[in-house]
Amino acid sequence: MRIAAIKVKVYLMEDISKERAAAAIAAFVDKGLCKSEEWKRYHQQNCYKSYSFSSLAPIEKTGVYTKDTLRTFTLRTLDMKLAEYLIETLSHIDTSLMKGLTAEVWMVPQKPIEKLYSLTPVIIKCQDNSGYWRGTNLNFQDFQKRIFVNLVKKYNYFTKTKLDEGFELWNQFTFTNEKPIALPYKNITLLGDKIEMAIASNQSAQDLAYMALAVGVGELGSRGAGYVNYRPLKGV
Helix, strand or coil: CCCEEEEEEEEECCCCECCCCCHHHHHHHHHHCCCCCHHHHHHHHHCCCCCCCCCCCCCCCCCECCCEEEEEEEEEECHHHHHHHHHHHHHEEHHHHCEEEEEEEEEEECEEEEEEEECCCCCCCCCCCCCCCCHHHHHHEEEEHHHHHHHHHHHHHHCCCCCCCCCEEEEEEECCCCEEEEEEEEEEEEEEEEEEEECCHHHHHHHHHHHHHHHHHECHHCCCCCCCEEEECCCC
């Protein structure tokens, strides 16, 4: 398994609130995918997507990324063919909100991971696709299980294997947000959380954590949710 990271520099054509940044980036990436019939079919396919992306950087403390400024976002993917396509395409994409300028790519080495932490809200969709899990009959352990099962399913899907689930993924799991974080999605607003996970040292846990750097944690990684960064094990 290999992960490519693509940093895209964009020029903002309009003001974008931090809540709307994920949707703006998703629309930008979608337009790039739809330039090719092959990747348009992939975009429209109902399947686990092999990529996730960050919000805009640098972070805007006012809550609004202002018009006529330069920002970047980073997209990571497991698919090297997709990475090759996007590095050539995204710097030439224009939407009503942003204009692509440059794109650079590098490989993300697999190192022992001490901790994963989410930079965008982690989403688990409830049955009606809109309810926040804390307002349902789910508890903290249910939330953790949904995160674990989702990552295992993604791993099995992308590696075409059947992972033995009898392992510990994390030693510590905490929320780092004080209140739910909004993520506009289609015609609704989903609510998510920022999480931090101290990753176990066993190989299965390390492999899932590495994969999560590309595909995100939870659901809707290709819509800007669950993008995670990592802290390598000290001394590595």
